[in-house]
Amino acid sequence: xxxxxxxxxxxxxxxxxxxxxxxxxxxxxxxxxxxxxxxxxxxxxxxxxxxxxxxxxxxxxxxxxxxxxxxxxxxxxxxxxxxxxxxxxxxxxxxxxxxxxxxxxxxxxxxxxxx
Amino acid sequence: xxxxxxxxxxxxxxxxxxxxxxxxxxxxxxxxxxxxxxxxxxxxxxxxxxxxxxxxxxxxxxxxxxxxxxxxxxxxxxxxxxxxxxxxxxxxxxxxxxxxxxxxxxxxxxxxxxxxxxxxxxxxxxxxxxxxxxxxxxxxxxxxxxxxxxxxxxxxxxxxxxxxxxxxxxxxxxxxxxxxxxxxxxxxxxxxxxxxxxxxxxxxxxxxxxxxxxxxxxxxxxxxxxxxxxxxxxxxxxxxxxxxxxxxxxxxxxxxxxxxxxxxxxxxxxxxxxxxxxxxxxxxxxxxxxxxxxxxxxxxxxxxxxxxxxxxxxxxxxxxxxxxxxxxxxxxxxxxxxxxxxxxxxxxxxxxxxxxxxxxxxxxxxxxxxxxxxxxxxxxxxxxxxxxxxxxxxxxxxxxxxxxxxxxxxxxxxxxxxxxxxxxxxxxxxxxxxxxxxxxxxxxxxxxxxxxxxxxxxxxxxxxxxxxxxxxxxxxxxxxxxxxxxxxxxxxxxxxxxxxxxxxxxxxxxxxxxxxxxxxxxxxxxxxxxxxxxx
Amino acid sequence: xxxxxxxxxxxxxxxxxxxxxxxxxxxxxxxxxxxxxxxxxxxxxxxxxxxxxxxxxxxxxxxxxxxxxxxxxxxxxxxxxxxxxxxxxxxxxxxxxxxxxxxxxxxxxxxxxxxxxxxxxxxxxxxxxxxxxxxxxxxxxxxxxxxxxxxxxxxxxxxxxxxxxxxxxxxxxxxxxxxxxxxxxxxxxxxxxxxxxxxxxxxxxxxx
Numbered sequence: 129x130x131x132x133x134x135x136x137x138x139x140x141x142x143x144x145x146x147x148x149x150x151x152x153x154x155x156x157x158x159x160x161x162x163x164x165x166x167x168x169x170x171x172x173x174x175x176x177x178x179x180x181x182x183x184x185x186x187x188x189x190x191x192x193x194x195x196x197x198x199x200x201x202x203x204x205x206x207x208x209x210x211x212x213x214x215x216x217x218x219x220x221x222x223x224x225x226x227x228x229x230x231x232x233x234x235x236x237x238x239x240x241x242x243x
Numbered sequence: 244x245x246x247x248x249x250x251x252x253x254x255x256x257x258x259x260x261x262x263x264x265x266x267x268x269x270x271x272x273x274x275x276x277x278x279x280x281x282x283x284x285x286x287x288x289x290x291x292x293x294x295x296x297x298x299x300x301x302x303x304x305x306x307x308x309x310x311x312x313x314x315x316x317x318x319x320x321x322x323x324x325x326x327x328x329x330x331x332x333x334x335x336x337x338x339x340x341x342x343x344x345x346x347x348x349x350x351x352x353x354x355x356x357x358x359x360x361x362x363x364x365x366x367x368x369x370x371x372x373x374x375x376x377x378x379x380x381x382x383x384x385x386x387x388x389x390x391x392x393x394x395x396x397x398x399x400x401x402x403x404x405x406x407x408x409x410x411x412x413x414x415x416x417x418x419x420x421x422x423x424x425x426x427x428x429x430x431x432x433x434x435x436x437x438x439x440x441x442x443x444x445x446x447x448x449x450x451x452x453x454x455x456x457x458x459x460x461x462x463x464x465x466x467x468x469x470x471x472x473x474x475x476x477x478x479x480x481x482x483x484x485x486x487x488x489x490x491x492x493x494x495x496x497x498x499x500x501x502x503x504x505x506x507x508x509x510x511x512x513x514x515x516x517x518x519x520x521x522x523x524x525x526x527x528x529x530x531x532x533x534x535x536x537x538x539x540x541x542x543x544x545x546x547x548x549x550x551x552x553x554x555x556x557x558x559x560x561x562x563x564x565x566x567x568x569x570x571x572x573x574x575x576x577x578x579x580x581x582x583x584x585x586x587x588x589x590x591x592x593x594x595x596x597x598x599x600x601x602x603x604x605x606x607x608x609x610x611x612x613x614x615x616x617x618x619x620x621x622x623x624x625x626x627x628x629x630x631x632x633x634x635x636x637x638x639x640x641x642x643x644x645x646x647x648x649x650x651x652x653x654x655x656x657x658x659x660x661x662x663x664x665x666x667x668x669x670x671x672x673x674x675x676x677x678x679x680x681x682x683x684x685x686x687x688x689x690x691x692x693x694x695x696x697x698x699x700x701x702x703x704x705x706x707x708x709x710x711x712x713x714x715x716x717x718x719x720x721x722x723x724x725x726x727x728x729x730x731x732x733x734x735x736x737x738x739x740x741x742x743x744x745x746x747x748x749x750x751x752x753x754x755x756x757x758x759x760x761x762x763x764x765x766x767x768x769x770x771x772x773x774x775x776x777x778x
Numbered sequence: 779x780x781x782x783x784x785x786x787x788x789x790x791x792x793x794x795x796x797x798x799x800x801x802x803x804x805x806x807x808x809x810x811x812x813x814x815x816x817x818x819x820x821x822x823x824x825x826x827x828x829x830x831x832x833x834x835x836x837x838x839x840x841x842x843x844x845x846x847x848x849x850x851x852x853x854x855x856x857x858x859x860x861x862x863x864x865x866x867x868x869x870x871x872x873x874x875x876x877x878x879x880x881x882x883x884x885x886x887x888x889x890x891x892x893x894x895x896x897x898x899x900x901x902x903x904x905x906x907x908x909x910x911x912x913x914x915x916x917x918x919x920x921x922x923x924x925x926x927x928x929x930x931x932x933x934x935x936x937x938x939x940x941x942x943x944x945x946x947x948x949x950x951x952x953x954x955x956x957x958x959x960x961x962x963x964x965x966x967x968x969x970x971x972x973x974x975x976x977x978x979x980x981x982x983x984x985x986x
Contacts, residue, residue, distance in 0.1 A: 133428035133437055136533065140452055143537035147561060154557035159489045160544070167456035167540055174455070178428050190349045190756075192258050193267040197354045201361030205411050209369050211469065212403035232354060310962055384959050390936065391919040391961060396878075481937050484920060518818070520826035527836045549922065549957075550933045551940045555862075559854055563847050570843045574836055577810055582827030584820040598811050606800045613854040615792055615861050618785070619929040622922060622957040688926030690957045693965040697953070 137175035144168035189239050196231025203228050258755070269353035270755060275339030276653070278360050282332040285367050289323035290715060292316050297677075297711040303698050313694035314382035315401075319370065321385035322405065326412045327367040329502040329638055334359075334419045334454075336505055336645060337447040339653070341423060343746035344444045346432025346764065348756040351425035359419035366412030373401030373408075381405030384692065386495060387468065389487040390479070394472040403472060410465045413458050413494075416501075420454035423447060432745070434764035438529075441744045441767050442515070442522050445529050446508030449536035453497040453504075457540065461494035485552045489544060496543040500536065502634060506641025507572060510594045513648040514576055516742045517591040518583025521768040524575035531575075535568035548614040549621050555614040562612035569605055573598065588740070589663030593644035596671050597637060604633030607682065622692075625685025628678045635714075636674040643667075643721070648742070650728075651735030655751040662724035669717030677710030743768035783909050783943040785861055789929035792857045799846060861930075864943045865909055872902070874914035876921035876934040876956065879963035890986040896966035903972050905979035906949050915939045922958035925971055931957045946973040 148165045151157075203224030210218025258264050265273055296316050299307045308316065342350050350356050373380030378399025383392040387405070390396055427448050431440070440448070464487065471477040478487045515522040522528070541561040544553045576598065585591060607629040611617045620626060643666070650658045680703040685691075689700050696704065738747040747770055749758050765772045873891075875882040880895030883902045894900025904910055914923060916936040924931035927950075932942050956967035974982070 133431075136437055136448065137452065140449075140533050140537055143534060144540060147537060147541035150560075151557055154560075155554040157554065159486065160554070160557070163460065163489070163493045163543075164541055170456050171452065174424075181429075184429060188349075189252055190353060191269045193264065194269050194354045194357060195267045197269075197357045198267050198361055201358050201365060205362060205365030205369070208411060209365075209404065209407045211407065212400060212473065235354075310965065314959075314962065314964075382961075388920055388959070391959070396919055396961060479937075484935065484937055518826060519820065520828070521830060523829070524831050524836060526831065527833070549931050550935075551942065552933075552935070552938070555858060556855060559858075560851055563851050563854070566847050567840055567843045571836065571840060573807065574839055577807075577814060578832065580811070580814040581818060582829060583814075583818050584824045584826045585815060585818050586820050587815075595811060595815060599808060602804060602807055606803060609850070610793075610796050610800065613792065613796060613850065613857075615785075615788060615854065615857045616796060618861070618931055619789055619926065622924070622931065623926075688924075688953060688955070690924065690955050692959040695965055 134175040134178040137171050141168045141171040189242060194235060196228050196235055199224055199228030199231060269357055271338050271342050271350035271353060271356060274356050274360050275335045278331055278335035281364050282328045285323050285327040289320050289328060292320040294711055294715060296320060297708040300704050301708040303695050303701055305695060310694050315380040317692055318382050318384055319380055322370060325385055326409050329634060330416055330498060331363050333450060333502055333505040334416055337423050338419060341426055341444050341447055343753060343757055344441045344744050345430060345435055346745045346758060346761050347426060347430035350422055351430055352422040355418050356422045359415035362415030363412045366408040369404045369408030369411060373404045376400045386491055389484045392468060406465050406469045410462060413461050417454060417458040420451040424451045432761055432764060439764055439767050442511040442528060443508035445532055446504040449532050450501050450504045453501050453536055457494045457497040460490055464490040488547055492543040492546045497539055500539040503638050506638040509645030510597050510641045511576055513590040513644040514579050514594045516648060516740050517586045517588050518580050520583050521743055521771050523578035525767060527571050528575040531568040531571035538565050545612060548617040559612055559614050563609060566609060589660055589667055590644045590647035592667045593640045597640040597644060600632055600674060601637030604629055604637050620685060622690060623685035624681040624689045624691055627691050628681035631678045651739050652746055652751050655735055656728055656732040657735045658728045659724050662720055666717045666720040669713055669720060673710050673713030673717055676713060677707050680706050743771045745769055783945040784947050785928050785930040785944055788857050788861050792853055795853050864911060864941055868909050868911045870905060870908060870910045872910060872912050874912055874923055875917060877917040878961055879967040881969050888983050890983050896963040899968045901970040901972055903979060903982050904946055905976045906946050906973045909943050909945050911941060911943050913939055913941050919960050920958050921956045921960050924957035925952055925954045927952040933958055949973050
């Protein structure tokens, strides 16, 4: 039936397109076709992205832990929660987020050199 | 025997032991289990909140909490169940199972998957922290209708914490949906074409498509809502409040299918194993899953039929069309039972319970998909019954079917069947005693989200409260079962229930990289193929 | 002549159709599931079937479902056209204003209005047997005007005026409630509806 994964996405995007088309029998409200049409386009774009990707490398490395990722989560969360509370909260959050992102970059570089 | 052609090798660093090794782990199995644990904590919290609500509603008038507290309670109960329990749970079961079902050593982008977990946890903490701040927790309902949720009508940081918490949880969900999609598309073992992907993984595929295309709209809407609270504007002015609802429900409808499809997949797999045969009607099932998901993206304004501000006909048409894929899904699952050799394990009982009770959720959904009927029934207890039948007696029953099926794979030990059957009985009876009377109350005119009611509604409210406590007892029995089974261990072996999928090929519990070998993959039931034709 | 805006009557007819479809579907599915569970339970020597699909049956089933959809959608669309329609030249009009947490009902052209709140809910007087056009608006958040006995509710908006038409067939006293969560006293934002003969209604108006 469907041999390649992204084809399933294209089929789905096509179905969404059909339901957008049916909308026009009843209404031309931009929210309706904009939201649903946007979803169809996004799905097709993701399918295209995957169809064009090169195949996976024969050997992949996986990490065991990632403390940096937890820091990104914590920093991001504090930064977002800080928005209604003020700079005293969101600035430290942003700081932790930046530290975490730097850590992730370091982890990815270490992975690359270990290959 | 086909071998793995993509090998994954762990970085040369011993796995940190203890808590740290778990909390920052990039092993999809640990992330999935931690996330399930997190949703269990939030489930118990939301459940306690529900028992408080039901206790208050057992009698007209206010006996236990104030009106303001009650409004906080139902907001946190609904928000908790949608954002912090069933949605993250649906993704967590996928995060655990999908790589195993497709013969992969690891999930794609494990760090992003881990990020999603902690964003979800942070979001939950933020929402509940609202109880500790001035003016209390959020109290504008789980969909935060505008202008009720603006700074004038919902003052206090509790509402802001809710918005941030919802944003974080849904952001985490969206990121994990991306990694699951990448996993399904790119990490299938050789020989596993899309037509050989097991039913559960297919349901996860459509689930993540829904999430990726609709959750970002919620993120934008929450950001706009918070902006509105801080600086004004956005949803004020003509059509603003309508626009808020159109944007919210574009997420708000697909999310209920995100909360449903993976559990349908779990039921499909459990029914297959406990009927002793491969899943029936696979082609029809996968096509109708795609249609089901596409339709669920197209129906969202049916939550707005009584507004008088949207095109009722289109959304009523697409909503009623859901009958076709729903019916075909039932066709496949029941078709698997017919001609089988059915074993009435707890998983099978929960699957049958799902089939019968989700049906009530679905049929009442078709009723409210008709605007002239919805004009009376929406925003009443009829509606509350509808979604609880679908989500509790549907999705969560499907979840328990999956738990009783896959627990031995995850832990290496069996759950107690006797306690499982007791749990099923309590939950089946409890669900009907709690939610069936709500159909009557709603029809008779009891609105939802009310802290008290006219005395004519008392008798059925008392019945519902009793039912709520019966459900709670069922949850308790489940927790006892889990603790007991992990303490007094009955080893399960690799494939205690003779399941068809690749996850049953490996040891229980699976090692770090899941598989040391793979069997040939010739269909969506590779282990049955091997048994029938061991070439 | 049957009045289109007799929403209770319209609801009743359509609900019967849906109720019938619901009960038959539930009965069939319950019967099939329970039959399968009993008939195909595991017994010594029982070999499960190796059949993997039944495409013709499935296709026929899908077509039957599509037929059910057509019937339901037809019933829904025709009923909705009647319920949503607002006739021209309707004599009796009510202006509804919703606010946190009460209602104001005004009768344009008569100078009469009734208002109440969550502590003293107002009473809405209406004449029976004739169409009444309602025009509504909110002073603050979204509310919803619901009279369960009329099987009808409609949201009340702060940013726009909405209209609908109702006909009350039977005289009596009915409960009304706000059906869109609107904050602290949403629970108590109720009202009463007194539906009476045209003569009694005019008498009541004159007395205000």
